[in-house]
Amino acid sequence: MTTLRVENLTVRFGGLAAVHDFSFETKENEILSIIGPNGAGKTTLFNAITGYIQPSEGNVSFGNRVLTDEAIHAISEIGVIRTFQKKSFFPHLTVVENVLLGEHMGIRPSLIDFIKPGNMKKKELSGLRRALELLEFVGLSEKKDMMAAELPYGEQRLLGICIALAANPKILLLDEPCAGSNPNECENMVGLIRKINADGVPIVLVEHHMRVVMGLSDRIIVLNSGEKMAEGTPAEITCNEDVICAYLGKSGENDARNG
Amino acid sequence: MRKKWTWIVPLTLLILMLPLLIESSYFMHITILAMIYIILATSLNLLSGYTGLLSLGHHAFYGIGAYTAALSVMRLGLPFLLALLLSGILPMILSYLVGKITFRLRSSFFAISTIAFAEITRLVSINWVELTEGPMGLPNIPAASIGPLVLNSYNKQYYLVLILAVSSIFLSYRIVNSHIGRVFKGIKDAEYVAISTGVNIDRYLMIAIMAGAFMAGIAGGFYGQYMKFISPDVFYFQMTVNMVVMVIAGGLGTIGGPVVGAIIFTLAPEVLRFSEGYSFILYGIALILIILFLPGGLWSLLKKVKNLFKNSVYPNNSEIEGSDNLK
Numbered sequence: 375m376t377t378l379r380v381e382n383l384t385v386r387f388g389g390l391a392a393v394h395d396f397s398f399e400t401k402e403n404e405i406l407s408i409i410g411p412n413g414a415g416k417t418t419l420f421n422a423i424t425g426y427i428q429p430s431e432g433n434v435s436f437g438n439r440v441l442t443d444e445a446i447h448a449i450s451e452i453g454v455i456r457t458f459q460k461k462s463f464f465p466h467l468t469v470v471e472n473v474l475l476g477e478h479m480g481i482r483p484s485l486i487d488f489i490k491p492g493n494m495k496k497k498e499l500s501g502l503r504r505a506l507e508l509l510e511f512v513g514l515s516e517k518k519d520m521m522a523a524e525l526p527y528g529e530q531r532l533l534g535i536c537i538a539l540a541a542n543p544k545i546l547l548l549d550e551p552c553a554g555s556n557p558n559e560c561e562n563m564v565g566l567i568r569k570i571n572a573d574g575v576p577i578v579l580v581e582h583h584m585r586v587v588m589g590l591s592d593r594i595i596v597l598n599s600g601e602k603m604a605e606g607t608p609a610e611i612t613c614n615e616d617v618i619c620a621y622l623g624k625s626g627e628n629d630a631r632n633g
Numbered sequence: 634m635r636k637k638w639t640w641i642v643p644l645t646l647l648i649l650m651l652p653l654l655i656e657s658s659y660f661m662h663i664t665i666l667a668m669i670y671i672i673l674a675t676s677l678n679l680l681s682g683y684t685g686l687l688s689l690g691h692h693a694f695y696g697i698g699a700y701t702a703a704l705s706v707m708r709l710g711l712p713f714l715l716a717l718l719l720s721g722i723l724p725m726i727l728s729y730l731v732g733k734i735t736f737r738l739r740s741s742f743f744a745i746s747t748i749a750f751a752e753i754t755r756l757v758s759i760n761w762v763e764l765t766e767g768p769m770g771l772p773n774i775p776a777a778s779i780g781p782l783v784l785n786s787y788n789k790q791y792y793l794v795l796i797l798a799v800s801s802i803f804l805s806y807r808i809v810n811s812h813i814g815r816v817f818k819g820i821k822d823a824e825y826v827a828i829s830t831g832v833n834i835d836r837y838l839m840i841a842i843m844a845g846a847f848m849a850g851i852a853g854g855f856y857g858q859y860m861k862f863i864s865p866d867v868f869y870f871q872m873t874v875n876m877v878v879m880v881i882a883g884g885l886g887t888i889g890g891p892v893v894g895a896i897i898f899t900l901a902p903e904v905l906r907f908s909e910g911y912s913f914i915l916y917g918i919a920l921i922l923i924i925l926f927l928p929g930g931l932w933s934l935l936k937k938v939k940n941l942f943k944n945s946v947y948p949n950n951s952e953i954e955g956s957d958n959l960k
Contacts, residue, residue: 424829450831458829464822467815474812475819479831481812494811501812534826541830 376437383432410597453544462534465523473505476540528559652788661787667899668794674879674891676848680841682886685821690747692872693754694724698850703857720854721847728846755868770864884930
């Protein structure tokens with residue numbers, strides 16, 4: 375069973391521990407959400423898992439492969455694929471080219487392809503066919519020849535996920551896929567994430583829209599100031615007093631002060 | 634689809650018959666220089682135009698190529714074609730080392746480190762007197778000979794440089810229109826996304842710089858036997874400035890752009906000669922205007938003109954979509 379395991383992960387920026395002694399393990403084919411207030415360290419956690427930041431302490435592994443000291447592209451090679459909160463696509467390429475780039479690991483030419491005629495073309499063609507299938511899957515096939523920068527915001531988000539899917543993820547890390555989306559786009563995204571998960575790809579989700587998180591997640595971890603505050607099913611998390619306190623403030627204290 | 638190729642036949646004929654049309658040997662010389670610049674601009678474009686890493690040390694590969702070819706013919710007595718091949722391979726190996734050291738840097742930091750590399754090669758060429766004869770340069774480089782054929786006239790030299798230029802355009806066309814070219818564009822556009830899809834960035838930058846160094850070295854190898862004399866002046870920084878101007882004004886990250894840029898900016902000083910001392914001012918003004926009003930370079934202007942013709946006959950897709958919206 376291949377699961378993503380994070381053990382005692384600590385990321386320090388100078389004196390500040392953005393993530394502190396954080397551990398979790400995904401279960402087979404689940405949707406795990408990581409939530410927390412702004413600055414809780416969610417994106418830092420993603421960056422540390424996928425190699426964009428070197429963790430100060432702790433271990434990350436996927437199945438029996440240790441990810442901690444691997445280069446970013448090697449981590450992608452293992453099958454741990456992520457999207458970004460910022461632009462998660464190539465703005466000045468067409469939509470279909472974006473997806474073909476996502477398929478890089480599948481269609482990159484090897485040395486033999488340069489010598490053997492026809493090989494390169496065959497790879498390109500099968501790549502293109504798969505790209506069109508994936509665009510169909512996320513619902514962007516009509517826009518395949520548009521520049522990615524010209525897509526409306528919600529569709530750019532879909533494209534980002536499409537690129538990640540093209541990389542054949544064994545686990546998918548989504549960093550705020552619904553950020554800045556309107557309710558319609560949000561609902562669309564939820565449907566897509568469910569579909570991806572139903573195809574057997576476990577998902578780790580960072581998201582602020584509580585409706586999305588509560589509707590999708592099998593399990594939720596709450597991160598606050600870089601530390602794990604709570605873990606459980608959506609129902610457990612909504613009742614957790616610490617979590618309510620972190621998000622809304624403690625009502626009792628305020629009353630006491632006012633009184 | 635077929636119509637796209639109609640312009641290519643007269644253009645090929647024109648290029649092949651150019652030596653017959655140009656009588657003055659001086660203009661033949663300018664044409665050959667333009668061809669050399671086509672190779673150089675095309676080679677720089679691979680790295681700086683497509684992957685977006687501005688190299689300001691590209692002339693070092695050209696200079697090393699020039700010295701490699703000249704020395705291996707004169708000192709080692711190698712046949713010209715082998716020397717020409719070496720003049721591509723040695724800069725390519727050096728570019729690998731340069732890449733290993735400098736690819737951790739980006740933007741202006743990368744540009745500065747490449748200048749430093751080029752400056753080192755210039756100093757070596759001046760001070761390693763035993764090898765390069767220092768500032769005296771290498772005179773009497775024999776003209777290229779391929780078997781019994783000695784390229785002792787402008788016309789013969791023209792055809793050789795034409796073959797080299799066409800090959801380098803073809804090579805970079807093949808690279809750019811494959812998946813590798815797509816990766817180059819991806820690196821330029823959003824490097825962090827490219828890595829996340831499993832692209833080994835350094836490897837692809839290496840392909841760009843090594844292919845570019847190979848072409849630039851060959852251009853240098855040709856230049857030496859053509860001029861019959863080289864000196865450390867081939868490492869003159871102005872060479873790279875010229876190339877960068879040609880690539881940017883012609884059109885960054887296009888195949889046609891550097892070609893158009895190389896032709897126009899080699900001819901420009903000649904055309905502007907009537908203005909005597911003012912020619913560089915006019916040159917500068919033209920450059921500023923291009924950068925201000927044609928950010929896509931002269932190549933984008935040509936494309937616009939072409940589209941203008943198309944649109945007058947057929948409305949394009951965007952217009953059809955626009956009319957749909959009106960309903």
